Amino acid sequence: MNNVTHPRLIAPLSTFAVGSAAAIAVRIGYTWSAALAVEVFVVALAIGYYTLAGTKSDVGAIYGQRKDERQRHVVLRASRFAMIVMFATAYAIFLFMIASKKTYWQEDVFFSVGGVSYFLGLLIYGSHDEDANGTQRGIMTSEPVDDDETTRVIPPM
Amino acid sequence: MKNEVREHRRTRELSQADLAAELGVSRQTIIAIENGRYSPSLPLAFRIAQFFDVPVEKMFDPSEEET
Numbered sequence: 001m002n003n004v005t006h007p008r009l010i011a012p013l014s015t016f017a018v019g020s021a022a023a024i025a026v027r028i029g030y031t032w033s034a035a036l037a038v039e040v041f042v043v044a045l046a047i048g049y050y051t052l053a054g055t056k057s058d059v060g061a062i063y064g065q066r067k068d069e070r071q072r073h074v075v076l077r078a079s080r081f082a083m084i085v086m087f088a089t090a091y092a093i094f095l096f097m098i099a100s101k102k103t104y105w106q107e108d109v110f111f112s113v114g115g116v117s118y119f120l121g122l123l124i125y126g127s128h129d130e131d132a133n134g135t136q137r138g139i140m141t142s143e144p145v146d147d148d149e150t151t152r153v154i155p156p157m
Numbered sequence: 158m159k160n161e162v163r164e165h166r167r168t169r170e171l172s173q174a175d176l177a178a179e180l181g182v183s184r185q186t187i188i189a190i191e192n193g194r195y196s197p198s199l200p201l202a203f204r205i206a207q208f209f210d211v212p213v214e215k216m217f218d219p220s221e222e223e224t
Contacts, residue, residue: 056183056184057185058183058185061183067183068181068182068183068186069182069186069197069198069201070182070183070185070186070189070195070197071183071185071186073195
Protein backbone atom coordinates (compact mmCIF):
# COMPACT_ATOMS: atom_id res chain seq x y z
CA MET A 1 0.00 0.00 0.00
CA ASN A 2 2.90 2.34 0.70
CA ASN A 3 4.02 2.09 -2.92
CA VAL A 4 0.77 3.52 -4.22
CA THR A 5 1.31 7.00 -5.69
CA HIS A 6 -2.01 8.37 -4.48
CA PRO A 7 -3.01 6.37 -1.40
CA ARG A 8 -5.82 8.82 -0.73
CA LEU A 9 -7.57 7.45 -3.81
CA ILE A 10 -7.65 3.82 -2.63
CA ALA A 11 -10.78 4.05 -0.47
CA PRO A 12 -12.84 6.14 -2.93
CA LEU A 13 -11.80 4.08 -5.95
CA SER A 14 -12.50 0.81 -4.12
CA THR A 15 -15.89 2.15 -3.10
CA PHE A 16 -16.56 3.20 -6.68
CA ALA A 17 -15.55 -0.20 -8.08
CA VAL A 18 -17.57 -2.23 -5.58
CA GLY A 19 -20.54 0.12 -5.78
CA SER A 20 -20.54 0.15 -9.56
CA ALA A 21 -20.61 -3.65 -9.56
CA ALA A 22 -23.66 -3.44 -7.28
CA ALA A 23 -25.24 -0.92 -9.65
CA ILE A 24 -24.68 -3.32 -12.58
CA ALA A 25 -26.31 -6.10 -10.56
CA VAL A 26 -29.26 -3.83 -9.83
CA ARG A 27 -29.53 -3.03 -13.55
CA ILE A 28 -29.57 -6.74 -14.43
CA GLY A 29 -32.14 -7.58 -11.78
CA TYR A 30 -34.22 -4.44 -11.80
CA THR A 31 -34.32 -1.22 -13.84
CA TRP A 32 -32.01 1.43 -15.25
CA SER A 33 -33.44 4.07 -12.95
CA ALA A 34 -32.76 1.97 -9.84
CA ALA A 35 -29.22 1.27 -11.07
CA LEU A 36 -28.67 4.98 -11.72
CA ALA A 37 -29.84 5.83 -8.20
CA VAL A 38 -27.36 3.31 -6.78
CA GLU A 39 -24.56 4.73 -8.91
CA VAL A 40 -25.30 8.29 -7.81
CA PHE A 41 -25.20 7.14 -4.19
CA VAL A 42 -21.91 5.34 -4.83
CA VAL A 43 -20.32 8.41 -6.42
CA ALA A 44 -21.46 10.57 -3.50
CA LEU A 45 -20.01 8.00 -1.08
CA ALA A 46 -16.71 7.90 -2.99
CA ILE A 47 -16.46 11.70 -2.91
CA GLY A 48 -17.22 11.58 0.81
CA TYR A 49 -14.42 9.07 1.38
CA TYR A 50 -12.00 11.19 -0.64
CA THR A 51 -12.87 14.25 1.43
CA LEU A 52 -12.61 12.28 4.67
CA ALA A 53 -9.25 10.82 3.65
CA GLY A 54 -7.85 14.32 3.36
CA THR A 55 -8.64 15.32 6.94
CA LYS A 56 -6.03 15.26 9.71
CA SER A 57 -8.09 13.09 12.03
CA ASP A 58 -7.49 9.41 12.81
CA VAL A 59 -10.31 8.53 10.44
CA GLY A 60 -8.68 10.61 7.72
CA ALA A 61 -5.33 8.89 8.25
CA ILE A 62 -6.95 5.46 8.17
CA TYR A 63 -8.97 6.08 5.01
CA GLY A 64 -6.02 7.94 3.49
CA GLN A 65 -3.73 4.93 3.98
CA ARG A 66 -1.19 6.84 6.09
CA LYS A 67 -1.95 5.37 9.50
CA ASP A 68 0.72 5.05 12.17
CA GLU A 69 1.04 2.33 14.81
CA ARG A 70 -1.55 3.82 17.20
CA GLN A 71 -4.03 4.25 14.36
CA ARG A 72 -3.52 0.59 13.42
CA HIS A 73 -4.63 -0.22 16.96
CA VAL A 74 -7.67 1.97 16.40
CA VAL A 75 -8.47 -0.03 13.24
CA LEU A 76 -8.19 -3.31 15.18
CA ARG A 77 -10.44 -2.07 17.97
CA ALA A 78 -12.98 -0.71 15.50
CA SER A 79 -12.94 -4.01 13.60
CA ARG A 80 -13.50 -5.90 16.83
CA PHE A 81 -16.39 -3.60 17.74
CA ALA A 82 -17.96 -4.05 14.30
CA MET A 83 -17.62 -7.85 14.55
CA ILE A 84 -19.30 -7.89 17.97
CA VAL A 85 -22.19 -5.76 16.70
CA MET A 86 -22.56 -7.93 13.60
CA PHE A 87 -22.65 -11.14 15.58
CA ALA A 88 -25.02 -9.70 18.18
CA THR A 89 -27.36 -8.65 15.38
CA ALA A 90 -27.08 -12.00 13.63
CA TYR A 91 -27.71 -13.80 16.90
CA ALA A 92 -30.81 -11.68 17.58
CA ILE A 93 -32.10 -12.60 14.12
CA PHE A 94 -31.24 -16.23 14.83
CA LEU A 95 -33.30 -16.15 18.04
CA PHE A 96 -36.17 -14.48 16.19
CA MET A 97 -35.93 -17.13 13.50
CA ILE A 98 -36.32 -19.93 16.03
CA ALA A 99 -39.09 -18.22 17.97
CA SER A 100 -41.08 -17.48 14.83
CA LYS A 101 -40.46 -20.99 13.37
CA LYS A 102 -39.01 -19.50 10.21
CA THR A 103 -35.83 -20.38 8.38
CA TYR A 104 -33.42 -17.82 6.99
CA TRP A 105 -30.55 -19.78 5.49
CA GLN A 106 -28.57 -16.56 5.13
CA GLU A 107 -28.21 -16.36 8.91
CA ASP A 108 -27.00 -19.96 9.02
CA VAL A 109 -24.36 -19.13 6.43
CA PHE A 110 -23.40 -15.94 8.28
CA PHE A 111 -22.95 -17.80 11.55
CA SER A 112 -21.08 -20.68 9.96
CA VAL A 113 -18.72 -18.53 7.90
CA GLY A 114 -18.19 -16.11 10.78
CA GLY A 115 -17.47 -18.84 13.32
CA VAL A 116 -15.19 -20.83 11.03
CA SER A 117 -13.25 -17.78 9.82
CA TYR A 118 -12.77 -16.60 13.42
CA PHE A 119 -11.32 -19.99 14.35
CA LEU A 120 -9.16 -19.98 11.22
CA GLY A 121 -7.94 -16.51 12.16
CA LEU A 122 -6.89 -17.78 15.57
CA LEU A 123 -4.98 -20.62 13.94
CA ILE A 124 -3.32 -18.36 11.38
CA TYR A 125 -2.38 -15.40 13.56
CA GLY A 126 -2.07 -16.99 17.01
CA SER A 127 1.12 -18.51 18.36
CA HIS A 128 0.70 -22.19 19.06
CA ASP A 129 2.35 -24.36 21.63
CA GLU A 130 6.10 -24.01 21.26
CA ASP A 131 9.06 -25.18 23.23
CA ALA A 132 11.63 -22.71 24.53
CA ASN A 133 13.47 -22.74 21.20
CA GLY A 134 10.33 -21.72 19.31
CA THR A 135 9.79 -25.13 17.72
CA GLN A 136 6.11 -25.87 17.12
CA ARG A 137 4.75 -28.71 19.27
CA GLY A 138 1.35 -28.96 17.59
CA ILE A 139 -1.94 -27.27 18.39
CA MET A 140 -3.33 -30.00 20.64
CA THR A 141 -0.21 -30.73 22.68
CA SER A 142 -0.92 -30.63 26.39
CA GLU A 143 2.35 -31.95 27.73
CA PRO A 144 4.16 -29.38 29.86
CA VAL A 145 7.27 -27.74 28.51
CA ASP A 146 10.36 -28.12 30.63
CA ASP A 147 11.89 -24.72 29.97
CA ASP A 148 14.91 -25.47 32.10
CA GLU A 149 15.64 -28.56 30.06
CA THR A 150 15.34 -26.84 26.68
CA THR A 151 17.16 -23.65 27.54
CA ARG A 152 19.96 -25.13 29.57
CA VAL A 153 23.31 -24.34 28.05
CA ILE A 154 25.89 -27.05 28.43
CA PRO A 155 29.32 -25.47 28.84
CA PRO A 156 32.00 -26.77 26.49
CA MET A 157 34.38 -29.26 28.03
CA MET B 158 2.65 4.92 30.85
CA LYS B 159 4.14 8.08 32.34
CA ASN B 160 6.84 9.71 30.25
CA GLU B 161 8.89 12.86 29.78
CA VAL B 162 8.18 13.40 26.11
CA ARG B 163 6.35 16.69 26.66
CA GLU B 164 9.12 18.12 28.83
CA HIS B 165 11.84 17.22 26.34
CA ARG B 166 9.79 18.49 23.41
CA ARG B 167 9.26 21.83 25.12
CA THR B 168 12.94 22.06 25.98
CA ARG B 169 13.72 21.71 22.29
CA GLU B 170 10.97 24.23 21.48
CA LEU B 171 9.28 21.80 19.14
CA SER B 172 5.57 21.71 18.44
CA GLN B 173 3.70 18.42 18.57
CA ALA B 174 3.39 18.57 14.79
CA ASP B 175 7.17 19.06 14.43
CA LEU B 176 7.91 16.06 16.63
CA ALA B 177 5.29 13.98 14.84
CA ALA B 178 6.92 14.80 11.49
CA GLU B 179 10.37 13.91 12.84
CA LEU B 180 9.16 10.55 14.15
CA GLY B 181 6.88 9.73 11.24
CA VAL B 182 3.68 9.47 13.26
CA SER B 183 0.55 11.57 13.52
CA ARG B 184 0.20 14.58 15.82
CA GLN B 185 -2.65 12.77 17.57
CA THR B 186 -0.27 9.97 18.47
CA ILE B 187 2.17 12.43 20.05
CA ILE B 188 -0.72 13.92 22.04
CA ALA B 189 -1.83 10.45 23.15
CA ILE B 190 1.71 9.51 24.22
CA GLU B 191 2.26 12.77 26.11
CA ASN B 192 -1.03 12.33 27.94
CA GLY B 193 -0.23 8.72 28.80
CA ARG B 194 -3.20 7.43 26.82
CA TYR B 195 -1.03 5.39 24.48
CA SER B 196 2.08 3.36 25.21
CA PRO B 197 4.27 3.36 22.11
CA SER B 198 5.76 0.22 20.64
CA LEU B 199 9.37 -0.59 21.48
CA PRO B 200 10.69 0.68 18.11
CA LEU B 201 8.84 3.98 18.48
CA ALA B 202 9.89 4.33 22.14
CA PHE B 203 13.51 3.86 21.11
CA ARG B 204 13.12 6.34 18.23
CA ILE B 205 11.74 8.93 20.67
CA ALA B 206 14.53 8.30 23.17
CA GLN B 207 17.20 8.46 20.47
CA PHE B 208 15.72 11.63 19.01
CA PHE B 209 16.01 13.39 22.36
CA ASP B 210 19.29 11.62 23.17
CA VAL B 211 17.89 10.29 26.42
CA PRO B 212 17.98 6.68 27.69
CA VAL B 213 14.66 4.98 26.99
CA GLU B 214 14.23 3.99 30.65
CA LYS B 215 14.53 7.65 31.61
CA MET B 216 12.07 8.76 28.96
CA PHE B 217 9.42 6.16 29.86
CA ASP B 218 8.54 5.02 33.36
CA PRO B 219 6.56 1.76 33.27
CA SER B 220 6.18 1.72 37.06
CA GLU B 221 3.97 4.80 37.04
CA GLU B 222 0.65 4.54 35.25
CA GLU B 223 -0.86 7.94 34.53
CA THR B 224 -4.57 8.19 35.29
